[in-house]
Every structure is written in structure tokens, then in C-alpha cells.
Amino acid sequence: MSATDLNDGLGEGSASTIVDTVWTEETSWLDRVPRAVSMLALFLAFLAVWQVVTMLGIISPIIMPTPAEVGRDLVTVALNLLAGDYMLGAMWITAKEVFFGFAIAITVGFSLGVLVGETSFGERAVMPYLVAIDTMPKIAFAPLFVAWLGFDIASKVALAAFIATFPIIVGTAAGLHAADTNARMLFKTMGASRWQTLVKLKLPTGLPHFFTGLKIGSVGVMAGAITGEFLGGGKGFGELIRVAASMLDTPRVFSLILYLSLIGLALFAFVNWVQRHFVFWHKARVAQSD
């Protein structure tokens, strides 16, 4: 069939011969529900099951409070926090531990990460020790930190920093290896010094990895601070939780955990915000591939 034949055929009976073949891909109704709605629905369903299970006495109310009880306690704690009472003080102490712990973890983690990722001495001599320490259960060091630094905030800062440092080292070191051979060769041909290659190529290329390390570290730093408070006392939020638990005040434990998670959330959100600000090109590429 030649081209003209084809055109004639189309021109003649396009209205009658062309069958409408528009079709849509089937998606389940569950997948079409807006995200906010499905999240809320899931949450409410969870609460409902929890309420029913505890109300019917399937689980003892001493062990498991009802959601309503937790809700009431959330209000109590909120009022205490807003009034600037002792709970706010406790939260402030924990926040300080988290802040200093994270700051130390970033400083030490970044420095060691550069040492390990940039120098062959670091890679060959230092890295094996870091891996060995990283595989130890770091929480087990808590009594040592208490013995060395006392029951005050310092021992909690140390444990928090200790836990958060390793993912930052790994993230930094991995980031320094992320630049591809072409880019390295290009820098070589431009006569770049080792320092210039590090600052202008390897560090910017490695930023996404570094921030991944920071995010993992930001979770670890919270765990470290609270563990430190559980094991070493003090006046932080962890101590409040411990005391409430020892009095079997489970609604209080739940509501304290929820408020505590706000600190972690704020930290994570902050890291995320900084990342989007500094690694703007990464975001752009993700958006493009969508």
C-alpha cells in the first residue's frame, strides 16, 4: 500500500471506521484516596481498635491505657509545658543534650570522615578501628560515661555524640569517594591541588551522602540522650519517663514519649531543611525524574 492509498483510506471513512480505543488504566479506589484522608483514616482506625481492646479489658488497663486516657494526659502535659513548669525544664535539658551531642558528633564525625575518606593512612589504619568500635553495642558504654563524667548533662551528651558520630563518619567518607573518574581527571588536567580537589570537587559531590549520615545521626542522638538519662539519672525528659513508668503511670509515659518525639522531629526537619538549602541541585534532579 503506497502513501497516497493510505491517505485516501483515512480521508474516506474516518468517522465511521475508526473505533474509539481510548482506555484508562484501572487503579483501585484505595489508591485514589487523597494521602491526607488515607493517613487520617488509618490513624482513626488504629485509635478505635486500641480503644475497643482496652475498654473490653482484653489488655489490663494498668499495662495499657485507653487512647482517651492518653489524650487527657497529653493535655495535662501540654498545660505543664506551656506554663513553663518543671516539664519544660526537663525538656530543655534533654534538648540541650541532644543539641550538644549532635554538634560534637558532626564535628568529630566530619573530621574523622575526611581523615578516613581522603587519606590512605586514615583508610588503612584508622578505619578498621572505627569499624570495630561501631560494631560494639554503644549503649553498653553508658555506665562508663557516667563514671567518667558524672550524673550531670555531660555523660548524656557524650553517649548521644558517641552513637551519632559513626553514621556521620561513614556518610562523609562515602561522599568523598562519590566523585566519578571523569571529574577527578578533569580536575587533574586543570592542575588542581589536593586541597582544591577536596574543597571544590569531593566535598560538594559528597554533600548528599553527608546529609544522609546526618539524618541517621539525628535519630541516634535522641536515642543516646534518652538512654543516658535512663541509665544515668539527671533531670531530663528521660528521667520523667522513667519515674512515670516506675509508678505505672502508663498514660503519662505515652504522652511524654509523644512530646519527646517532637524534639527528634524538629531536629530531623532542621537537617532536612539545611540539606534542601545546600544541596539544591539534588532536589532539582529528583523533581526532573518524576
Next chain:
Amino acid sequence: MNTAAAALTKLPSHRDVVYELRSVSKTFALRRIQALDKVDLRLERGSFSSVIGSSGCGKSTLLKIMAGLQSPSSGSVVLAGTPVMGTRRDIGMMFQHATLFPWRTTLENIVLPIEIRDGKHAARAKHEDARRLLELVGLKGFENVYPNELSGGMAQRAAICRMLITEPEVLLLDEPFSALDELSRDFMNMELQRICMAREATAFLVTHSIPEAVILSDTVYVMRPRPGRVVEEVPIDLPRPRTLDMITTPRFGALVEHIRSRLDKEAL
């Protein structure tokens, strides 16, 4: 192919030689592999040369030696009267991938070689030159765009600008457009010719594509592997400026055929 062979004997001598390699050999002691065996090469000012050969024939080793990234085991490498003992600012280089850095705007990427050699202040002083180069490659108005927003061909144009900003004596091109689709590739090759002619640049191209080598070059060096050696220097006598239409001419076909048969023979 007597004409090609005959032309070999009367090398044009009216243009001065910018880059000269004399019996350059390279042996990797560790693996006891002879990558290059007595390679001789002369790049005349304003000329375009290509080297073609199968994988592992020592093309990239040759290019690395020419770029000052590797030292030869023996032989002399002389650019613009001075021996090449390491990387130099009068060597411009381009790779298969544009390798623009996404945290720098197009303009900042282009002045990067200046920034690295002479500092930020000198780089800023070159912004005007960079703008002119962008205009030359047809990227006017993209100064402040980040590389993520450039297409593959546009990114390679920017890479050309970055290579030209230091006003190098010689351009070393390592399969610069092989990552592009064929239509863009043809187009970029013609652009490359235009830019080289406008700048009177001396260029040296490494490629896998015979038609690409023929359409761009004044001389094509055919290499054979184990050990890497130049087996023939084919002068391309097609008139300049070259156009894509020439691909269909008998002369073009004959040249491609000659090089291909030469490569096939060496492969056996």
C-alpha cells in the same frame, strides 16, 4: 587507495607543528603490557587530527600522555616548544561526559579552570570572555542556568566553553559526543568544526566512529593494539568546511572504506 598512501609521503610543511610526539612508548611494568610502541605524531597549528582504533589499542593511554596525566616510558612529548612534564594550562580537554558541576551555574562552570589556576578574582575577570564563548557555541542567555536544566548537547557545548576559556594551544577530545544520540552527535560535530575553525584551534580527537573521524579530520591516525602502534596516517582531502552532505559522496565512502579495511585487517 593509492592516493591516500601517496599523500603520506608529502606531508604538508607550510604550517608549524604545535604538538609533536617522537617515538613515544609506554610499558606498564606491573602488568608487563606494552600499551604504546614508538608512536610518532605531529599536530600542525589549526589542524584537526583523529586517532581511531579498537578498544585496548592504547588510544586512552596516548591521550593521557598527551594531556600530561601520565608520563611516557620513553620518547619525547613537546607542546609549543616545551616538553610536557605534567598537566598544563595550554592543554584543553574534553570527555565523553560533560562533567559540569551541578552546584555551579553554567558561567561558573566555564570559568572553573581559571578559578583553580589563578583564583576567584581572576575567574571573575574572565566572565566577559566566558559570555563571548557561550555566544560562540550558541548558548547565549544560559549563563546563570544550572547544568541540571541543560540537555546533553547543551552541556557538551558548555564543556567546550570550559575547555576554551584558558585559550589552550591544543584541544584533546576524548570521544566527546559519544554519549549523545546520533542526530545530536552529527550536529555537534558540525558545531565543533565551526568552533575550531573560528578559533583556529589545533584539535586531537579520540573516537570509535570512522565516519566521525573522517568528517572532522585533516589526518586520521589508525592504531593497532598489542602493542599500541600507529599503522597508518590517512590524510583526508575533503574540502573545508565539511558538511553532512559529504557523507554520501564517493570520496567520503572510499576513505571510510579504506580505514575500515585497515582496521579489520589489524583486528585479525
